[in-house]
Amino acid sequence: MAAESGDKWILTVTAQTPTNIAVIKYWGKRHEELILPINDSISVTLDPDHLCTTTSVAVSPAFTHDRMWLNGKEVSLSGDRFQNCLRELRSRASDVEDEKKGIKISKKDWEKLRLHIVSFNNFPTAAGLASSAAGLACLVFSLANLMNVKEDHSKLSAIARQGSGSACRSLFGGFAKWIMGKEENGSDSIAVQLADEKHWDDLVIIIAVVSSRQKETSSTSGMRDTVETSMLLQHRAKEVVPKRVKQMEEAIEKRDFPSFARLACADSNQFHAVCLDTLPPIFYMNDTSHKIISCVEKWNRHEGTPQVLFSSFVFATVLFKSII
Ligand SMILES: Nc1ncnc2c1ncn2[C@@H]1O[C@H](COP(=O)(O)OP(=O)(O)OP(=O)(O)O)[C@@H](O)[C@H]1O
Numbered sequence: 001m002a003a004e005s006g007d008k009w010i011l012t013v014t015a016q017t018p019t020n021i022a023v024i025k026y027w028g029k030r031h032e033e034l035i036l037p038i039n040d041s042i043s044v045t046l047d048p049d050h051l052c053t054t055t056s057v058a059v060s061p062a063f064t065h066d067r068m069w070l071n072g073k074e075v076s077l078s079g080d081r082f083q084n085c086l087r088e089l090r091s092r093a094s095d096v097e098d099e100k101k102g103i104k105i106s107k108k109d110w111e112k113l114r115l116h117i118v119s120f121n122n123f124p125t126a127a128g129l130a131s132s133a134a135g136l137a138c139l140v141f142s143l144a145n146l147m148n149v150k151e152d153h154s155k156l157s158a159i160a161r162q163g164s165g166s167a168c169r170s171l172f173g174g175f176a177k178w179i180m181g182k183e184e185n186g187s188d189s190i191a192v193q194l195a196d197e198k199h200w201d202d203l204v205i206i207i208a209v210v211s212s213r214q215k216e217t218s219s220t221s222g223m224r225d226t227v228e229t230s231m232l233l234q235h236r237a238k239e240v241v242p243k244r245v246k247q248m249e250e251a252i253e254k255r256d257f258p259s260f261a262r263l264a265c266a267d268s269n270q271f272h273a274v275c276l277d278t279l280p281p282i283f284y285m286n287d288t289s290h291k292i293i294s295c296v297e298k299w300n301r302h303e304g305t306p307q308v309l310f311s312s313f314v315f316a317t318v319l320f321k322s323i324i
């Protein structure tokens with residue numbers, strides 16, 4: 001068997017991963033199972049003490065099945081998304097040796113050894129606050145550490161992407177870009193870091209949760225409907241986003257808040273416009289979201305230049321302000 005120290009040993013790794021807020025949004029896939037997007041996207045990763053996931057993963061010869069507990073309740077790991085991530089990680093696992101505990105696991109043992117996963121989100125799950133982004137990034141990161149997967153963060157991002165698209169960006173702190181890629185197998189659809197967390201550390205982020213209701217349309221099914229029915233989406237993906245991504249990269253590099261704000265607000269509005277252009281239309285904003293957006297617009301008009309920006313997604317509107 002795997003270890004040389006009998007059947008009693010257990011090896012664990014714990015990791016923490018924050019969620020990320022897209023300022024150029026991912027909406028629409030060109031491949032459902034591999035989770036390949038129709039446009040590049042850019043996000044800001046929150047500090048770990050904000051919305052984050054903590055995941056502990058364990059391996060032991062005593063385990064008979066792969067099992068997972070999410071927020072204290074056992075959940076099924078049988079879904080394609082979890083299975084794809086586990087398969088990708090197992091195929092890249094390496095030898096692991098813990099001399100103190102007398103544990104030795106060889107590369108080929110990982111196919112047979114079963115895993116236990118315990119994960120907690122410190123914010124509502126499946127409520128439109130991107131729990132899948134933090135959750136799947138943390139799952140892939142902690143398992144990659146446990147299994148001694150010798151890949152850089154971008155390669156790991158291609159695995160996290162297969163768990164949930166937006167998760168690939170959460171493997172990086174600061175600002176991250178998910179490059180849509182061109183390859184059919186998705187090998188070049190990866191996230192890269194644009195700037196680290198210190199680059200723009202006077203950026204303040206406020207998350208206004210405008211509803212605690214479970215959302216009616218999941219991002220996965222919502223974007224599928226948009227791809228099938230919206231004509232505006234093609235215009236967005238082909239004509240609008242490529243230019244906007246370049247401008248956003250420049251704004252981030254120069255810490256140019258007015259440009260950053262104009263681009264993020266315009267992109268948030270266009271995301272909601274394609275949702276409305278979907279059949280049946282998807283409504284992710286409510287009256288409170290609309291009021292927050294009007295306040296931000298009035299404030300910025302009064303100041304003459306953008307002081308605050310909003311980026312609205314599902315049931316939350318995120319405000320950014322530069323404090324210099
Ligand atoms: N900590 C976690 N570990 C592993 N998987 C998780 C974790 N948290 C959430 N998930 C997975 O993500 C699913 C929720 O994703 P979903 O896209 O529906 O909601 P969301 O990410 O909170 O919202 P949105 O994507 O609309 O912002 C959960 O049902 C679960 O499968």
Ligand SMILES: C[C@@](O)(CCOP(=O)(O)OP(=O)(O)O)CC(=O)O
Pocket residue numbers: 021022024025026027035041130132133163164165166167219220221313314
């Ligand atoms: C509006 C978004 O937050 C949508 C996120 O969608 P998901 O990444 O949750 O969708 P799947 O890939 O189907 O899991 C925009 C974004 O984060 O870029």
